[in-house]
Amino acid sequence: MTEAADAGLRRTPLHGLHLRLGARMVPFAGWEMPVQYGLGVLKEHLHTRAAAGLFDVSHMGQVILRPRSGRIADAAAALERLVPVDVLGLPEGRQRYALFTADSGGILDDLMVANRGDHLFVVVNAARAEADILHMRTHLSDACEVEPVSGRALLALQGPAAAAALASVAHGVDTMRFMDVGVFHVGDCELWVSRSGYTGEDGYEISVPADRAVGLAGVLLARPEVEAIGLGARDSLRLEAGLCLYGSDIDETTTPVEADLAWAIQKVRRAGGARAGGFPGAARILHELAEGAARRRVGLLPEGRAPMRGDTPLYAAEAGGEPVGRVTSGGFGPSVDRPIAMGYVPAALAAAGTRLWGEVRGRRLPVTVCDLPFRQPTYKR
C-alpha cells in the first residue's frame, strides 16, 4: 500500500478526493490511481452494472489534432496515414474506435478519435500517451498541430443510471446516441462529453477542466445511484465486455485481425476500397483480412471455478505437447458469476466450442473457446 507513495508517480486532479473516499491507491502506468474503494472490486463491478459508476480516467492522454489549413478533412486524411480506420468519413459530432498500427502490422495503441468540427480529439492509453504524441508529431506535423490537452481531467460515468445522473448536471446529454460527442456548458464550465466508455454499459466520458473535476465528481457522487469505482472493477467490467486491454490483449506483436478487431477497419480502407491501405503494416493487415490470420483472440470459459489469469499457457491436449496459445487476460466475471478469460489460439482451434486446457499451478484444467463478449453490451445506439 505504501508503494504508491514512491516518488515519480503522477497524480490526477481527483487524487485528494480518492484519498477522502478511502481508495486503495496503486501505481498504474506511471500514475497513482485508485484500484478500489470501500465497496471492493466485486460490489463496485456489480454496482456499475446495476446503477452507475464514476471512474477517474484522467491518466489517459487527451490530444487535439488541429488542421493547419483549418479544414478538418486535412487532419482526418493525415490521421488516416497512421490508422486503418475511416476518419474522413467520421461525421462532425461522432467518435470512432481506432488503432495505431506498426509497420509489422502490430498494434502500437488503441484510441478513440472524435470529429469536433474544426479539429479531431483523440484519447489514448496512459502508458502509451508519450509515445503516441511523438508518433503523431513525427507523422502528422505537416498537416496538424498536435496539442496534448493539459489542465483537463477525464471522468467516466457508466451504467444504466448514468444518463439520468449526468443529465441532471448537463442538460441534454441523455439525447446523445452511442459514440456521439458534444460540448455542454454547466455555468461557465465547458464539458467535452462523449457517450461511450469501456465497460460494456451505456455511459459517458467527460473531459472537464482540472479545477472543476472534484466539483463535478462530488455532484455526481452525491446522487445515491452513483458510486466511485476503481481500476480493479474497470478491468473486470471490460473483460466481461470482451474489450481489449492494451499491453495485455493487444500490443506490437498482435495484428488487428489476430486480435479480432477487423470490425474497426471500415471497407473504405480495405482492399477494393476507395482509400485502401496507406497505413503502417497495410500489406500484412490487408492480407490477413482477405486470407485470415494464423491465430486469433478468442473468449475462453474455464470449466471449473478456478480463475485462469493472463499468461496461462494453453494446450490442445490434457497431457503432453507444446503450448498452442496463451491467456492474455483472465479472472472472475462478477456479473456472469464465473471465471472468464481471453487469449490467442491457432485459427484451427478458434471455433466456439473447441476444448483446450490451461495449465494452472502445474495442472491442466479444461477451457472451452467461446464467442465474445461474455455479456452483451447495453449501448444506446
Place this chain on the structure above:
Amino acid sequence: MKFTEEHEWLKPEGELVTVGITKHAAEQLGDIVFVELPEAGRSVSKGEEVVVIESVKAASDILAPLDGEIVEVNSALADSPGLVNEDPMGAAWFFRMRPASMADLDGYMDEAAYNAMIG
C-alpha cells in the same frame, strides 16, 4: 489462539489445530472468488502450500503452519468462497490438522503480538 506472520490463525482444540486466515488478511485480499483445499489425510510439512485462494485480483497461497496431517477440510468454501470475506475468523476456517507436535504452536504470535505486527 495463535497467529503466523503469513496472517493465518491457529486454534488448538484437543489434539487438533484449526487453521484460517485473519480478518486483516481477508480485507487485504479483497473479494475471494475461489478456494482450492487439500485432501483430508494428506501429510504436510511446515511451509508447504496447502490452500490456494483467488481473489478478484490475484491468487495467494496458504502455507501449512506446522508439520502434521490434514484431517478435515471446510468443503463449504468450495461453493461459497465469499465466506472468507464474511466470516474469516469463524465459519471460513480452511482445514483442521493433527500436528506432529503441539509444542510447535508455541513459536507463533499471540493476538497482541499479531495486532502489533499489522499495526
